[in-house]
Amino acid sequence: MHFTSEQRLDEGLVERAFTLGEIPGILWTPESASATAPVPLILLGHPPLGLSRMYPRLVGRARQAAADGFAAATIELPGSGDRPRWPAVEQARADLRRAMEAGEPVGDEIIDALVLPLVDRAVPEWQEALDALLSLPEIGGPVGYSGGVISIGVRLAAVEPRIVAAGLFAGSLVPRAVFEEARRVTIPLHVLLQWDDEGNDRQAALDLFDAFGSREKSLHANMGGHTGVPQFAGDAAAQFFARHLK
Amino acid sequence: MHFTSEQRLDEGLVERAFTLGEIPGILWTPESASATAPVPLILLGHPPLGLSRMYPRLVGRARQAAADGFAAATIELPGSGDRPRWPAVEQARADLRRAMEAGEPVGDEIIDALVLPLVDRAVPEWQEALDALLSLPEIGGPVGYSGGVISIGVRLAAVEPRIVAAGLFAGSLVPRAVFEEARRVTIPLHVLLQWDDEGNDRQAALDLFDAFGSREKSLHANMGGHTGVPQFAGDAAAQFFARHLK
Numbered sequence: 001m002h003f004t005s006e007q008r009l010d011e012g013l014v015e016r017a018f019t020l021g022e023i024p025g026i027l028w029t030p031e032s033a034s035a036t037a038p039v040p041l042i043l044l045g046h047p048p049l050g051l052s053r054m055y056p057r058l059v060g061r062a063r064q065a066a067a068d069g070f071a072a073a074t075i076e077l078p079g080s081g082d083r084p085r086w087p088a089v090e091q092a093r094a095d096l097r098r099a100m101e102a103g104e105p106v107g108d109e110i111i112d113a114l115v116l117p118l119v120d121r122a123v124p125e126w127q128e129a130l131d132a133l134l135s136l137p138e139i140g141g142p143v144g145y146s147g148g149v150i151s152i153g154v155r156l157a158a159v160e161p162r163i164v165a166a167g168l169f170a171g172s173l174v175p176r177a178v179f180e181e182a183r184r185v186t187i188p189l190h191v192l193l194q195w196d197d198e199g200n201d202r203q204a205a206l207d208l209f210d211a212f213g214s215r216e217k218s219l220h221a222n223m224g225g226h227t228g229v230p231q232f233a234g235d236a237a238a239q240f241f242a243r244h245l246k
Numbered sequence: 247m248h249f250t251s252e253q254r255l256d257e258g259l260v261e262r263a264f265t266l267g268e269i270p271g272i273l274w275t276p277e278s279a280s281a282t283a284p285v286p287l288i289l290l291g292h293p294p295l296g297l298s299r300m301y302p303r304l305v306g307r308a309r310q311a312a313a314d315g316f317a318a319a320t321i322e323l324p325g326s327g328d329r330p331r332w333p334a335v336e337q338a339r340a341d342l343r344r345a346m347e348a349g350e351p352v353g354d355e356i357i358d359a360l361v362l363p364l365v366d367r368a369v370p371e372w373q374e375a376l377d378a379l380l381s382l383p384e385i386g387g388p389v390g391y392s393g394g395v396i397s398i399g400v401r402l403a404a405v406e407p408r409i410v411a412a413g414l415f416a417g418s419l420v421p422r423a424v425f426e427e428a429r430r431v432t433i434p435l436h437v438l439l440q441w442d443d444e445g446n447d448r449q450a451a452l453d454l455f456d457a458f459g460s461r462e463k464s465l466h467a468n469m470g471g472h473t474g475v476p477q478f479a480g481d482a483a484a485q486f487f488a489r490h491l492k
Contacts, residue, residue, distance in 0.1 A: 195456070195465075206452065209467070210441070218479070219441075221455070221465035232489060233464070236482060243478060 001132035009059070013066045020129055024051060024082060025075035028062035029138055033071060038140030040245035041133060043126060043156075043163075044074040045148020047172070048089075048118065050081035061146070064234070068242050071139050075129045077149075078121045089117055096173075100199075111173040115151050119178060123155045130162060144241050150208075151178040157185045165244035166190070167237045170205035171197055171226050182208055188216040190240035192233055197226045247378035255305070259312045266375055270297060270328060271321035274308035275384055279317060284386030286491035287379060289372060289402075289409075290320040291394020293418070294335075294364065296327035307392070310480070314488050317385055321375045323395075324367045335363055342419075346445075357419040361397050365424060369401045376408060390487050396454075397424040403431045411490035412436070413483045416451035417443055417472050428454055434462040436486035438479055443472045 005017040012031035017024065033039040042065045046054045051074065058074055065072040079086030092114035099106050126145075133139050145156050146167040151174050157166045158181045166185075170193040189212055193205050209219045218240070222233050251263040258277040263270065279285040288311045292300045297320065304320055311318040325332030338360035345352050372391075379385050391402050392413040397420050403412045404427045412431075416439040435458055439451050455465045464486070468479050 195463075215469060216476075217441075217469055219465065219467035221467075223461060223463055230462070232485070235485075239478070239481075 001129075001135075009063075011063065011066070013063060015059070015062075020075065020125075020132055022083070023075050023125055023129070025073060025129060026051065026055075026058070026062075027071065027073045027133065027136075028059070028066060029071040030066040030069060032069070033138040035137035038138055040070045040142050040144070041139050042070050042072045042144045042146050042241060042245070043130070044072050044146055045153055046074060046077070047149060048077045048080045051076050052081060064238050065241070068238060068246075070144075070241065070245060071133075073129065073133050075125060078118065078125065086117075089114060106173060108176060112175045112177070115149070115173060115175050116177065118149065119151045119155050119175075122149070122152050123159065126152070126156055127160055130160070134162070142245050144245050146237070146241070150174060154178050154182050154185065154208075157187055157189070158182070163187065165241060167240055168192070169229075170194075170208065171200050173201070174204065174208055179208060179211060182211040183213050185212050186214050188240075188244055189214045189218070190237055191217065191219045192229060192237065193219060193221040194226055194228060195221050195223055199226055247375075247381075255309075257309065257312070259309060261305070261308075266321065266371075266378055268329070269321050269371055269375070271319060271375060272297065272304070272308075273317065273319045273379065273382075274305070274312060275317040276312040276315060278315070279384040281383035284384055286316045286388050286390070287385050288316050288318045288390045288392050288487060288491070289376070290318050290392055291399055292320060292323070293395060294323045294326045297322050298327060310484050311487070314484060314492075316390075316487065316491060317379075319375065319379050321371060324364065324371065332363075335360060352419060354422060358421045358423070361395070361419060361421050362423065364395065365397045365401050365421075368395070368398050369405065372398070372402055373406055376406070380408070388491050390491050392483070392487070396420060400424050400428050400431065400454075403433055403435070404428070409433065411487060413486055414438070415475075416440075416454065417446050419447070420450065420454055425454060425457060428457040429459050431458050432460050434486075434490055435460045435464070436483055437463065437465045438475060438483065439465060439467040440472055440474060441467050441469055445472055 001020050003016050003018045007015050014029050016027045062072040076083050079089050095110050142164040143162050144165045145163050147169045150168050153168045165188045167190040247266050249262050249264045253261050260275050262273045308318040322329050325335050341356050388410040389408050390411045391409050393415045396414050399414045411434045413436040437455050
């Protein structure tokens, strides 16, 4: 893990860009974090649109995390932003767009081709980032995972024991194989569902929520489309992490 | 409205029993409430088990309301507690129990016979209580309605313009006629659903949530049975009222 820049944002928040091998990432820590007072960490997931495009929303979530006393970190997804293009996934994305624009049902093969390679590559990268982040003296734990491609969150929640709580956003297509992995998830979950999300199958999201093996899981459904998550729903997600990471 | 007793509970909460004609009720007000500083009001709904049996949970909800600066009030439901028995509704309840114990589907006629008379009688009584409560100098408004028989909450939310926000608990059978009234509800709603509620049809609860006409409506689904609402779900409901009544 190699830090490439550091700046102090408002309210005592330190933002550091880093690279992890070829993967760019950003770490936000409250200035209060230190080797003698290490802080919990929230991994900030995001859709595959590139870190620079997602930056405004990510830094907003990092500010909320810092206000609660947590560090936050994110890494670029494979095939996104400044990372090398990934023709196979781009092809799958084009197939998905074509099917949706034609009003055709989106078949399992399109979902699998789009999402499974992304999950298979991204999850070990997040775990590698976690290794590096937890080796920093100012980052202690516990660790939460929040948002982004829900299939990545499901896989991470199922396989990564250092993640103790996950906030997931029902907003993308979930391959059948990942759906089955959801049954093995046992950590506390907080799932956001935008009831009228154009790009999301509501019933599939409810079925996924039902499948999770966790004894504590909450579904918060709110009105509006994919980008219309109300402020109070963000506050509720922050309270979920405050309950589980403090 | 005739007050029959008054006592000061802990933390500056005043509890007054009252009768409204033949209907018993309880009003809780924070000591800070006065004619020069009138407070908002939350009407506390409850299942038809009698006020004295429900008292421990009701006073807990009243304490939360007072902590947020609100008065809270409730009245006995027709046919419950010390009010005259209501043979027709008791018969319908026995029919429901028999059908559920026999594992038979609960038909519309049983639901209608059980719930519609209760809604038809209870809603005007709550409105009459609201008239009396709002005439007290220490009660100002706005008014919220919380919990209890969901069909009563739906009807009140649809017909009573003084209620500006409602917290509903998906936990009882909803007649088709009340389901249709849900489309006319436009106030902000906060709906709790216990995902594994034995006495509740999950799909019917989701359909009802979908039917509400409100632009702001949130569904909070949590694990556990009907009486297993987690503490954090109660906190979220309190925050909903704090947002809308302050």
